[in-house]
Amino acid sequence: MAPTTVKERPARQRKPDGQWKIDGTDPLNDDERIKAEDPGMSCRQRIIDIYSKQGFDSIAEEDLAPRFKWVGLYTQRRQDLGGEHTGNATNAELQDRFFMMRVRFDGGVVSTTQLRTVGGISRDYARGTGDFTDRQNIQLHWIRIEDVPAIWEKLDAVGLSTLCGCGDVPRVILGSPVAGIAADEIIDATPAIEAITSDWLHREELHNLPRKFKSAISGSPRQDVTHEIQDLSFIGVNHPEHGPGFDVYVGGGLSTNPMLAQRLGVWVPLDEVPEVWASVVKVFRDYGYRRLRNRARLKFLVAKWGVEKFRQVLEDEYLGRPLLDGPAAPVNPGNRDHLGVHPQKDGRFYVGVKPTVGHASGDQLIAIADAAEAHGVTRIRTTVDKELLFLDVEEQQVEPLKEALHATGLYPEPSEFRRGVISCTGLEFCKLALVTTKARAIQLVDELEDRLVDMDVPLKISLNGCPNSCARSQVADIGLKGQLVNDDEGNKVEGFQVHLGGALGFDPDFGRKLRGHKVTSAELGDYVVRLVERYREQRTEGEQFREWVLRADEGDLQ
Structure with a gap:
């Protein structure tokens, strides 16, 4: 009997990954096609010449998304659509007729003149909004397309820009604020x-x-x-x-x-x-x-x-x-x-203060610039922890400056809870979010300060509206990832999946995800208080929160 011939299966052809130097530059998806047909930055002149004059409805779909990102603009979320619509509605259905605008502060560098200008733009064009980000930028909301050219002119006059604020480009370059x-x-x-x-x-x-x-x-x-x-x-x-x-x-x-x-x-x-x-x-x-x-x-x-x-x-x-x-x-x-008062190498000092979760208003930004200049300061820096630093402070001006900044709503000596909290934009404006974060974070800090004696060790708490971790939930002591969860009555409500013990620095790692453990937004304060109290009861001398989390029984972390 003749031996059976086994046919060799042809080698499976590699699917191209879109690597230009290997696969060529032919677009493999719509985003790549749009970028290839017309560069992202090309929409800038159309905003000036056409869209600002003819209004939102005149904007070409492929300029609105994604090209507007190249000039620092995203449509913001409609205010009447809750988290249950995220992932179920299209981007076009979720978006409002207003924009988030991102202003770059490369290296965190901003002068009092620039901050006052941004404050004026916020007051006049953005309904008083202003959020410092963990990438040292500032973001404004409620921007109308009709006002964008005028805003750009004001920013350009003081050396600021929104270009390359978003999109498939090099984003703002982080730098040491000192x-x-x-x-x-x-x-x-x-x-x-x-x-x-x-x-x-x-x-x-x-x-x-x-x-x-x-x-x-x-x-x-x-x-x-x-x-x-x-x-x-x-x-x-x-x-x-x-x-x-x-x-x-x-x-x-x-x-x-x-x-x-x-x-x-x-x-x-x-x-x-x-x-x-x-x-x-x-x-x-x-x-x-x-x-x-x-x-x-x-x-x-x-x-x-x-x-x-x-x-x-x-x-x-x-x-x-x-x-x-x-x-x-x-x-x-x-x-x-960089919170607190620190010596500079020239004999003067810099002062670091905290706005809660980076939130500010236009009038507040103007007041901050005025307070700084009244105490001889013209150089300000933003940080990745959403702090503000005031440079070149003479020794005799340190305490008066701190008092003046506190009067504007900043915290020169925040509690560890206020110092360590960070949040993303959340459901208020973001089309990817499932839950409210910024207002929830402010409420959480107030509650922790009322119910607990101040922490004597650092505690990073991060609230994120979705899995994208814009507020670094995976590397926080207490990382909270927003999602819709069931309450005790089986209703879908806003809540968080919990990650504990994440860290950067020594032994950087991602937080420990508690299997099946989720908390509703309404329960969040009670949960964090319970967790901190257990840490205080069980910690050994000098033991940090993260170290306790890594050895604690899972039941004690619930």
């Missing part, structure tokens, strides 16, 4: 941030990335830019032979597939940072995955390649030279924020 002034600074990264924003940011060659690109540059030993969760970060470090420079991290990010950034293993001097920054962006542009939007962030490429291959491609194909090997920056063991 760059150039801190007494303990390793290296001042200001020249690198300024060079990138002036020489690279507005080049069209960087305006069609697979998705957004988040970067940070800080020479502070406090490591104050959340470098572990950025696409690209430069962190100050002293090289034993070459002196101060930067340790480099790539491939971080949160959302539904959280990943911590990895060290590239290199040391980069200050004057080479812009070139290395731009080259990493180009690697992402050319090799990033474009076919599936949910896999189009740099972290997926780094995870697939590994940092060794990433460094090799960066050096061989983009820089044309090897980078120097470098030491890892020592981990900062203390608080990364």
Whole structure:
């Protein structure tokens, strides 16, 4: 009997991922098609010439979404649609006829003149809204398309911009808010941030990335830019032979597939940072995955390649030279924020204060600028923890300034609850949100301050309206991810899935998700009080909240 011939199955053809250097530049989805047909920034002139004159209904659909993102505009959520509509209604059904506008503060840099201008815009065009973000920006709401050109003119007159505020571009560059002034600074990264924003940011060659690109540059030993969760970060470090420079991290990010950034293993001097920054962006542009939007962030490429291959491609194909090997920056063991009074290297002081969850009004922004100038301050900084820093304060002005800022609604000496709380925009304005967050966070802080003696250890509490973790819920002590949950009577109500013990810094990791444990928004205060009281009862001497969470019985965390 003749042997049976087994036919070899043909090799399965690889489905293209949309990597330009491998698969070519033919668009593989609608977003890529829209970007290829007309660059995102092209809508700016149409806003000025057409849409602002003819109104919301004149806006072309593909300009409204996604191209408006390139100029810092998103439609905001309709006020009459609750969280039950998220994911069930289309973007067009969820959106209102008003916009969120994002103003960039690269490096967190803002002058009193600029802040007063933003305050005036908020008062006159944005119904008094103003929210500082954890990316050192400020966001306004209720913006009408008819008013956008006038707003741009006012921003441009004081050196501010909304361009590249959103979209598949390099977003605002995070920087140490005490760059150039801190007494303990390793290296001042200001020249690198300024060079990138002036020489690279507005080049069209960087305006069609697979998705957004988040970067940070800080020479502070406090490591104050959340470098572990950025696409690209430069962190100050002293090289034993070459002196101060930067340790480099790539491939971080949160959302539904959280990943911590990895060290590239290199040391980069200050004057080479812009070139290395731009080259990493180009690697992402050319090799990033474009076919599936949910896999189009740099972290997926780094995870697939590994940092060794990433460094090799960066050096061989983009820089044309090897980078120097470098030491890892020592981990900062203390608080990364800048609240309180701190000495500057010139003998003056900087003062850090907290607006609750970053919320402010237009009139308040104007009052803050006025209070600063009345005490000799013209330089202000924003931070990734939504703080405001006032630089160059003379010693005799420190206490009067603190009193004046407190009178504007800021907190020079906040409780640990107020100090550590952060929230996203939530259901109030965001089309992705399932629950209310900002108002809930303010209410939670007030309740904790009333019911508990102030915490004697740091406590990060994060409220997010959806799984995207814009408020960093996965790396908070108490991370709260918004979702609709069942109450005791089986009704769908706003609530949160709980993540505990997340952290950056020493042993960075994502929070412990409690299986099946969810709390309704109405129960949130009771739950956090119960949790904090159990921690206080069970902690050992010097034990931080996160350390207790990692060893506690699950029942004690419920």
